[in-house]
Amino acid sequence: MTLTVTNTLGRREEVFRPWSPPLVTMYVCGPTVYDYVHIGHAKTFVAFDGIKRYLSLIGYSVYHVQNITDIDDKIIKRASDRGVSWKEVADSYAQDYLESLSRLNIRVDLHPRVTSHINEIIDFIGKLIEKGYAYVAPSGSVYFDVDAYPDYGRLSGNFNKALWDQGEGVVSEKRHPYDFALWKAAKPGEPWWESPWGRGRPGWHIECSVMSSRYLGSRIDIHGGGSDLIFPHHENERAQSESLFGGPWVKYWLHTGMLTIRGEKMSKSLGNIVSLRDAINEWGPNVIRMWVLTSHYRGSLEYSEQSLGQAKKLVERLRDIASDVVKRLSKEEYVNYMKAADVDELFKLRSLYLNWHAAMQRDFNMGEAAGSVWALTSEYYKYIASSESRALIAFTYKMLVDFNRVYAVLDDIFERAPMAPVASLEDQLIDLLVEVRSQLRKNKMYDLADYIRSKLASYGITLVDKGEETTWKRAG
Known part of the structure; x- marks a missing residue:
């Protein structure tokens, strides 16, 4: 059998041939931590965990990086609304995200945070300026010159320049209205870092280019995320990365479909957001995993x-x-x-x-x-x-x-039963208690029999009586 994947770049199914097999490098866009992660995030994170696990099953060694965006306009606004520091907001919701991933048994090899990579981001931007792909505006903001990258639009299939305007930065200081910010000059009251262009902070798109290439190199096998990130986020990532590296950057772009609730896309404006921790508390992590992993990752999925x-x-x-x-x-x-x-x-x-x-x-x-x-x-x-x-x-x-x-x-x-299963001492003791209980029932000593059942239940062991035969199972 030959593994094929649907590459968003070109929108066609291709034979999967990583750059340097058996190693597979994979970068997945993580959350901007200004709120609790929601069930829509889980669809993407679980799906790519499943993809990683299957690749491992068939012999690949996957190195998986998934970022945390801990500085952004939304984080700054949330902090201002609450009267707390932006770092307090970011740290709090980053912890919620990491705990949710742990509960869902999602394994990520590295979780880089934007604010730990400011120097690398500044260096990356500086090189783009040197190569003529970016320019410094009078305010001290730095923009990517989209027209300098002739392949812009191919990932998203969006070639209409009139639709490229992303509303980033001050239009009057940009060469083209659709140029996007690599570095944002500091505004009063906002967090900032020193740079050759003045105080400011990174733009959204540059951070993923920097962190992914820092840990995975200038050629990445899989770049993933939700389909809502194709434009402008991934389009911009590709433009700035290939401009710097001078050639193909990501071999396979994979994107997950959207989550719907009652047939509508989940969104804050519709008020139908379900937090991931609430969904896990209601259904359990195993059910959430299976729900995602029994649907096609590219298709939409109904939360019902x-x-x-x-x-x-x-x-x-x-x-x-x-x-x-x-x-x-x-x-x-x-x-x-x-x-x-x-x-x-x-x-x-x-x-x-x-x-x-x-x-x-x-x-x-x-x-x-x-x-x-x-x-x-x-x-x-x-x-x-x-x-x-x-x-x-x-x-x-x-x-x-x-x-x-x-x-x-x-x-x-299976942890209790490795590849050559042997009954653990715990299992043998449970079997013994079940036998003792059966004898008590035969002798009509129901109080003691019920006591054993209730004690086992308190330890997560459920007894199932079928006539005179009793079986047991652990709670899921």
């Missing part, structure tokens, strides 16, 4: 009870099956001979496994891949759960482990 409910159901089924498989593999002996029906089922599973990979290899089509995951859960309850073939159960385990390397909703279960 129905769609999240489906994700919750799938997570619950996977966790129940994974727990059952781990327990069975720790107890059952090897069976060298497989019945014909077992062999047939094994080939069904192999087909599902290959179909999952085939979907993921087609531009990380997670929506289609989810069909194979659902099918695995159905096959398990239909046949595998009652099979005595260890080989069949072991292959189910392998599928679950590989799927989980992307979905990451079974980590706690």
Whole structure:
């Protein structure tokens, strides 16, 4: 199978060939920390975490950088409205962002912050001025000369200069109304840093060019973000970076689709923003992850009870099956001979496994891949759960482990059961308590039996009685 990706630059599907395999460098635009991160951010952050995890699964080593914009007009305004320092605002919401990522089991290798890279930003801007791509205005602001970069507009497909005006800076001091700010001269009461052009602070777009190239180099494999960033943010990043480096900068531009609520785009103006921490508290991090990773990253995604409910159901089924498989593999002996029906089922599973990979290899089509995951859960309850073939159960385990390397909703279960599962002492003690409780029930000592059930429940262990047989599972 050959992995293909849809490159926003050119809007076509291309074979994935990183600059220096097996290394893959990936930069994803992080948040501007002036408010709590919301569920729309999660769609992008979880999607790229899933992409990174799948690339790792098939043999690539991914280095993932995701910035934090901790100085910006919005941060300054929020601080002014509250009567606090801009740094207090930025630090508070940056902490919320990092905690949310941790709860969602998102792994980022480096989180650079803008204010830690002012010197590098000034140096980058200085080189653009030297090469004739930027100029200093009388106010001390520095602007990028868009007309000096002839390929401007190709990433977004926006070639109409009349639509390029981004409202940045003072029009009267710019060569063209659509030139954008690299350095903003300080205004009274605003934070500032010293520069060769006077006191000021970085523009929005320059920061990502500087931090991404500082840590990933002048040629990056994947640059990602929400589709709302294509213009002007990513268009401007590409222009200033390729102007400085003198050639192609990003090989594959990948963008996530928008989040909708009741069919409308989530936005502050509509008052339908859902904070990420509220969504996690309501649904749990595993459900949020599965909800995002069972839809195509480029498509829109509806935030609704129905769609999240489906994700919750799938997570619950996977966790129940994974727990059952781990327990069975720790107890059952090897069976060298497989019945014909077992062999047939094994080939069904192999087909599902290959179909999952085939979907993921087609531009990380997670929506289609989810069909194979659902099918695995159905096959398990239909046949595998009652099979005595260890080989069949072991292959189910392998599928679950590989799927989980992307979905990451079974980590706690598999941490207790490495690749060669052995029942932990904790599991054995729970089994013993369940046996003792069964004996108490047979002897009609229901008070003590109920006490064991309630104590186990307080530790996150749920007992399920089916007639005289009792099984247990950990809360998800």
